[in-house]
Amino acid sequence: MSSIDEKLQPVFDQVLQRNVGETEFHQAVKEVLESLGRVVAKHPQYLDDALIERICEPERQIIFRIPWVDDRGQVQINRGFRVQFNSALGPYKGGIRFHPSVNIGIIKFLGFEQIFKNALTGLPIGGGKGGSDFDPKGRSDAEIMRFCQSLMTELHRHIGEYTDVPAGDIGVGAREIGYMFGQYKRLTNRYEAGVLTGKGLTYGGSRARTEATGYGNAYFIQAMLATKSTDFEDKRVVVSGSGNVALYSIQKVKEFGAKVVACSDSSGYIVDDNGIDWALLREIKEVKRLRVSEYARAKGNGVHFVSTGSVWDVPCDIAMPSATQNELSGKDAATLIKNGVIAVGEGANMPCTPEAIRAFQEAGVMFAPGKAANAGGVATSALEMQQNASRDSWTFAQTEARLASIMQGIHDTCAETADEYGAPGNYVLGANIAGFVKVAEAMRSFGVI
Template identity: 50%
Template sequence: MNSSNERCMDNFIDWVESRNADEPEFIQAVRDLACDVYASYSERKAWQSAKVLERLSEPDRIISFRVCWEDDRGDIHVNRGWRVQHCGAIGPYKGGIRFHPSVNTSILKFLAFEQTFKSALTGLPIGGGKGGSDFDPRGRSDREIMRFCQAFMNELYRHIGENTDVPAGDINVGRREIGYLFGQYRRLANTFSGALTGKDIEFGGSHVRMEATGYGLIYFLRCMLARRDQDLETQRVAISGSGNVALHAAQKAIDLGARVITLSSSKGVLHHSEGIPGKEINRVIELRMDSTELLEKIRAAAGGDWHEGEKPWQFECDIALPCATQNELDGEDAKALAQNQCLIVAEGANMPCTETAIEIFKDRKILHAPGKASNAGGVALSGLEMAQNASFSRWEQQRLDEKLLEIMQDIHNQCVKHAGEHDGYVDYHRGANIAAFNRVASAVLAQGIG
């Protein structure tokens, strides 16, 4: 990028920062994209004239609302709820609902921003959005979870629909919560439609939906390895997290011959140098329990060492899959991975690597796949669930798994095409950003100013 473009990009980032004070996650996500796309953006005068990048740095709308609900003792609680509808230029807004005390506007804006470009990479007609609440479900009864979900949907239902905005699950929002949310939506809207994805198979859900993000991550990883004439056989894989994505990624990696040596929670890391047995992953994958309790169950059955307060990245591995949360892998972690000869980092969470970590990966020529590419399996399957709902059909598991594999292979090819290959190194991060931005920007430009 020449000095003139660098000044223009710096001015753009300054503008974003001035408009989004105290929203560091959102600013990080915008800056991450802009750094990779600004050189090509500056060459497209029509894009610049229409202020496409500026428009995409502002959500279409942010809906904020109060959520009042009653606990089992009859006490009333007041939480906040949000839905960020970032961009619907390619299709209905699409993105998960997250229930966690850390949820705020910045996090939801960054997730919706990332979702827009992740959706674009799938090639499906879906846009980007995200929603959630600062509600903490830990320690709550099933009845309390139900009442909260119903109260949340009492406001959200006005803003969603199969051709408008189609939420899905996210952290602390699984099949149970989607069931309660969908049931309340159906009653309020008086219609049975594909207004949410991630539903149970009995009422419009899809095979492979729960596995999709973790499986898709491994399918993308296989493509990265194949370009190096390698496969997953005997590879040592360090995974962070122990939720849906981490467990299904571990399951698929083990099935393909890898050794999964770590899983983690917010309290520490379970390390098993010989590899966690696949049968133990399969055994706990359907259990609903606290992540630390789940890891203790695996350790009791299979052995391994528990490292309190540690991260997975200190151990020797060939591949690192951060699958927990944003900015979990920092510069020091990246240096540790480089020192331990890690070859590939593929993101299973949204923006789990800090900007400093990404720079270290590039400097050390460690292949790095950003979440908007390697994490796209979940939204891809959500899009396929929407297609099944729209046609009142149910596709077989094998067909959906094959389609997921095809989509992840296509995303990988897009990344390689737009990044190029230099001395055997592919900048997947740059390729994903450019490929996704080109599709979204073209759609925004074609639809005029608004």
């Protein structure tokens, strides 16, 4: 990984000055700026009119109070966020996250990443992100409904199918989207199906949306492996997390012939050397909402639950970090490299630290950054918007075929861009430059706005 070009250092200095303490946002901006030195050397026009500075500054940041009443009758207060980062390519598009760690810096990092991820899909969507520090764990359905309704009471005035189209993220699934959509419909007196994605199939959702991020990561890694004349067949895979992205990554790579031997949640990780039983894991995590330790208890002999250490201690050929940001450290990367990992695909947003990415690249490990590898989720959200706009509904096979085609296209764009800028095989640089150029060209066309 390179350092920031001297022509771009003032941009980063300004980001640090204006966004004090927002370390995840600083990290995301730095990674992109490190890739752009080659671009401004070849195309100095991108330094004109503060274009790069404008890309690093959100178009709009919304912070609001969310009051709601719990089951004991007590009033609770949470904070809500929506960062509408860049609309050069289309309406803002990005998920809503419910997690105690959510703050403005995390939402800005996610929104910034979303700009380039969405650009790579080739679909007309801009970049945004939202969320709240609300923790849905342990809350009743009634509490979650009241919280979602209160959030949407404020958020509804800032979104719309031609303005900003939120989706789900950590802590926000079909249940939460349903409550938010119901409140939006109630407040606006409109059945505007395209205002939210990740909806249920009975009211405008898309088939394959639940599976899309995990499937998309598997498709991207498959394309990356093919450049080295190999594939998933008989490979040992470790997936971190056990939520939506992890579950459907596991399902798809098993279809591709791999053996997934470990996954995790915040309580620890499980190791099943015979290969994880996907149906059982899905029942425990997605249906019953229990901890991964219950999988080990249900399977019995030969399956281990480990509450200490790291899931990355488990030897594998392919690693798929699919939990949360900065979960895979430089130390974890060194362990994976020592144990013979050949490819890493980021299912989560920025799950590998800069030190980990550097270690993988220096060791010659194929590395797929999240803004490319996990773009399948938002791509399928855009396909949901397309179906809503045309009052249509596609089959699962139709939607998955489009997803596979989009992920192959993203892979090829990243690879070709890396080649063009003298860094063959560097998918980080390829993704950053390809996404940036598309957004920057649109912004230049609009003038200084």
